[in-house]
Amino acid sequence: MKNPRAGVSVLAVAAVAALGLVSCGGGGSSSSSSGGGGKKGGILNVTYASFPDYMDPQLSYTQEGWSAMGEIYIPLLTYKHGAGTEGAEVVPGLAKEPPKITNGGKTYTLFLRPGLKYSDGKPVKASDFPYSVERLFKVNSGGSPFYTSIVGAEQFAETKKGGIPGIKTNDKTGEIRIELEKPRGTFSNELGLMFVAPVPRGTPDEDLSANPPPGTGPYMITKSQPGRGWEVERNPYWEKANSKAMPEYPTGNIDGAKFTVVRNPQTQVNDIEQGKFDYMENPPPADRYTEVKEQFEGTQFRIEPTISTYYFWMNTQEPPFNDVKVRQAVNYAVDAAALERVYSGQIKGTQQILPPGMPGYKKFELYPHDMNKAKELLKEANPSDMNITVWTDTESPNNEAGEYYEGVLKELGFNTKLKVLNADNYFTVIGNRSTPDLDTGWSDWYQDYPHPNDFFQPLLTGESILQTNNGNFANFNEPAVNKEVSELGEEQLEEAQEAKYEGLDKKVMEQAPWAPYGTRTLSTFVSSAINLESVIYSPTFGAYLTSFEFSE
């Protein structure tokens, strides 16, 4: 998923490679995620730099939203409460056990745990699941494409009528049977996304950000003021019902939390230092990053790697970037070391599609920085069109990365024009193929779930080229790659598949549709009142609310 919006908030659904950085996993069998040494109770004061895109489980597609609601709405499957690779494991959520996959990978059967209740006291029924999936399509959620492989879902997405025949449920037994059009190796990961977390039947088919629907997690939203903040309290039916039905899910230490939007990150840092807030969701601004790191690392501050790739895309279907030599020249010219400084050290240089921590990742460096070689390649290619437009957004330091990139292209001899768009609509504009002059530009991608297919299928295949909401900005359409991605997408991810993804990564980079330059790190910054050791940074949901505890 893309970096969502302006401000310092960064969409990061993952932090797998955090092995060893988080000393207390806390996931698994305990009903509390306490890191030890803390106390129970208290209201956590949290600050976000911006309000989540939606406070609605079927609609939200940003880290702010997933972090805000991750423990309010639990899907049938979920991710283990742990950092690093531990947190990348898909485990049962509201479902009793992992899905039974039959019919050559096309049928998924799950059973709902008995006795579950929503925070308004209504029982959770198996039929709520198809209702939630249908609601996802009815509200035109950005997460819809993950579920169009369900039999009949594509048609339902168009007509919004008649139900989805590929989902059959039995409220008495709690059985949920999902039929897919073709095998989909990533479907278990997709069942673990909040997009399909059950909500009560009858929940309106509209954005409910101001009045979020009841959930099933240990906390419930009691107040939501879009643009300003929201509050959560313990879900009374968690203790009465759900914690008994799913004892391995953490109950949490704090009694509730108050979330306030503070748009100035400088103020956020000051407020954390002064104890006015206990946790800031976004990283400190670049200007304060070093100061905060030096002063608080280990006690109140911790770096959290993400599974993300930052890159410059090149339109492979139009001159001059329809020539592989030109694209390779750009890869040689872009210097990841310079961009590490542009990002104040909050990025680690890489030159491939898959980021560290993602299954299938193996480091290689096809294009070590060499400006002379880049110029030679460009001379050989001798492109007919040297006039290009370079796109980036206003969010710092992505805007500076775009300016750096424009400078590099100018040095190579291109006549460049830089277009800097507001981060709120950047991806909408560059994702619309009718926008003129989409030659090359900046983008990033954070994993939706820990599966390498998530870095190829939505970004680098012919089928992902769309007229609007296009994610394949390079318009890369290589039949051999399309075929391999499609075949791998149908298989369950095992060692053999990981090796194939490793090869695919190299194969794509030889064609150089992107000039990748790094993978981002984020951070956890808490006040002195919080036990940093206890905080678990999830690969999917950011910092788990249930993992926070006040120091003794």
Added chain:
Amino acid sequence: MNSANRATDPAEPEGSSAGYGPWRLALRRFLRNRVAVAFLILFFLIVAFVLAAPLWANHVAHTGPNETHTLEKLHVNGEIREVVTPEGKPIGPQWFEAGGKFFLGADSRLGRDEMVRLMYGGRTSLLIGVASGLITALLAISLGLLAGYYRGWVDAVIGRTLDVLWSLPVLLIGIALGISLAVGGLKIGPLELSGGSIWNPIIVISIFSVPYFARPIRGEVLALGEKEFVEAAVAQGAGPLRVMFSELLPNLASTIIVFFALIIANNMLFEAALSFLGAGVQPPNSSWGTMITVGEELLTTQPLLAIIPGVMIMLTVLSLNIVGDGLRDALDPRSKVAFEARTGIAETERAPV
């Protein structure tokens, strides 16, 4: 009354003006205003400073305004200094320690020379101020003359249009228009501007500044229209165009000169605001407004990056305002005398913003 008649200065000592033309008298009065003269000199110094940008860039800093130096190192007094540290902190002012390179330090994590960008940015800011001032003046004079001369429905239409323009939240609409033009550019008939063109902010600023200039012009034309010399011209068979351009316009000269200076200052502030909000000059080009935006992010560690362009804007606007006031006092001293007599205080009127 013609322009020569208007030169009579009640503040001028009797007999001292004998034999001087109106413009020479105005010049004498202006030169006697030492504050205005001092700020005029300051304004010329600022203009000279920004005009010297290529000289400084080529012969002292040896870099262009948009060239990045992220990984470069400077050798200063046997010491190696990184232009941008691995943590992304840009180098501070080096003054002449590095032979004039990075005199004011680097502008951001991209390691561009702040001094070079300040000089080039000033050219952009001044160019926008002057160019938009000229367009505003042209539009405002035309509309003011038409409204004041024809009165009736012409005046009503122009007046209400200006009222509408005046009542709009100028900055918000300026931002919206600026961003929209920055993305799509502008195409009206044969006129085609690309998204990054400097003419986009110039056009936006020019249009929104018209009411501030056109209203006083209209008022002046209304007053002049009652004068005998206009009636005489009409009686002699002069057509509307001749009356407007041969009789009225010369008598508006002092108002136009004064407001032109003030509108340049206002437009520079408008440009700074638009650029600060991302709707004015587009990167990588610099203006003083965009430099404040870049510096704002590093305000706690490198405050000079935002303060220096801010001070440059302040000095330029201040000098233009004071020169404008001085010109008004010199060209139409009665307005000052009348105002002081009426209120008992020195006049501090400015063009509304």
